[in-house]
Amino acid sequence: MSAKTSELHGLAVHTEVPLDGVEVDRAPDWHCSIGPARAVDGPPPGRLIGEIPFGELGFWATTGPGSPRRWILRYGATAETILELDARTITIHPDPRADEGLAPLLLAGSGLAHALAADGVAALHASAVEADGSAISFIGPSGQGKSTIAGLLCANGFPAVTDDLLRCEVITEEKADQPRAFCFRGGTRMRLRPQAARLAEEIGMGAEASVDGRVCAIAAPTRHRRLPLAAIVVPRPSRTEAHVIVERLRGRRAAAELLRSPRLPGWIEPSLIRLHFELSERLANAVPILEATIPWGPPFPPGLATELVGGILSNA
Amino acid sequence: MSGQRIRLDRGAVEARLVDDELVIYEKRSRRYLGGNATAAALWPSLVEGTTMDGLAQALADSYGISLERAAADALRFVEALRAQNLLED
Numbered sequence: 502m503s504a505k506t507s508e509l510h511g512l513a514v515h516t517e518v519p520l521d522g523v524e525v526d527r528a529p530d531w532h533c534s535i536g537p538a539r540a541v542d543g544p545p546p547g548r549l550i551g552e553i554p555f556g557e558l559g560f561w562a563t564t565g566p567g568s569p570r571r572w573i574l575r576y577g578a579t580a581e582t583i584l585e586l587d588a589r590t591i592t593i594h595p596d597p598r599a600d601e602g603l604a605p606l607l608l609a610g611s612g613l614a615h616a617l618a619a620d621g622v623a624a625l626h627a628s629a630v631e632a633d634g635s636a637i638s639f640i641g642p643s644g645q646g647k648s649t650i651a652g653l654l655c656a657n658g659f660p661a662v663t664d665d666l667l668r669c670e671v672i673t674e675e676k677a678d679q680p681r682a683f684c685f686r687g688g689t690r691m692r693l694r695p696q697a698a699r700l701a702e703e704i705g706m707g708a709e710a711s712v713d714g715r716v717c718a719i720a721a722p723t724r725h726r727r728l729p730l731a732a733i734v735v736p737r738p739s740r741t742e743a744h745v746i747v748e749r750l751r752g753r754r755a756a757a758e759l760l761r762s763p764r765l766p767g768w769i770e771p772s773l774i775r776l777h778f779e780l781s782e783r784l785a786n787a788v789p790i791l792e793a794t795i796p797w798g799p800p801f802p803p804g805l806a807t808e809l810v811g812g813i814l815s816n817a
Numbered sequence: 818m819s820g821q822r823i824r825l826d827r828g829a830v831e832a833r834l835v836d837d838e839l840v841i842y843e844k845r846s847r848r849y850l851g852g853n854a855t856a857a858a859l860w861p862s863l864v865e866g867t868t869m870d871g872l873a874q875a876l877a878d879s880y881g882i883s884l885e886r887a888a889a890d891a892l893r894f895v896e897a898l899r900a901q902n903l904l905e906d
Contacts, residue, residue: 752838753851782833
């Protein structure tokens, strides 16, 4: 397999690992490779900066030992990923007990989210689609329907912006009163849970099995690498409502939804927690944060995609 | 108590305004807290250091309410901060 340079989340990544990005002809920001397999058990040496306890399948992140510019990420019984921040390299060492197909998922999701964090960039746990030249993103914890609703919109002609990880930035342009938010194109295959996989069939999207037990719905990507962010939506799936209800959240309630949706939970290092705190505050002051009650399926009601996007854009 | 100096432990918290409400990051326990518009109105005085009388006056001035009611609201907020160990000793 030959290496190529693909762009996701604004990062050019040179790697032989197959990535769901757009091939680009520019100097890579990161070089990624697969290293020798090794058993991955327990936290790595060094100073703990992040942790998600889950027994043998827990996650740990450390700096060092010996160098704060080396981050070691351990996914128990799955892989160890080493980021050399000065050399700009990411090396994934798969655990022999894990499915070797997990490497692309680890790199595209957690790996690149850590690469962004190492550069001082926080990211949201979100999916997004393009509508009217801007992005609409869906946030929330796992299982709340982010990918499902983004997939539904993609199947109805809205180009995919990203799934799982959304890199945002908030900029106050010269002579502008209000800050503006933008987001970057990421991986555009929507990873659906098995119970939502029927959606791909129902709406006629191409799909393939994912090594983590999900189904990847193949969506047409946006042609923009960076888009204005029109709204951030918290989906509330409903089996009782017949129509979409959109409400704008304000103040601490809006901020709380963003604070609940980091792509990388489990930070211990205060400066890394602050990244997400600051991003959440800046986004809450720059972008409409909406709560959308959505009639849920499958089967999804006909016309739902149009009704939802219309409801979002009229409140944005 | 009304003349006693009250100040936030600035090393323990960071706060930002969103739509005139407060979002607070509490560093020791790595928690996020929220504060309403009253909390937001009192926050700058608490960062600088103030007294209960000063807080009550700030609130009365901001909202045009009686000093008595402002003192009661300010006391509730200060007690909540004290319970979270967010004030200097």
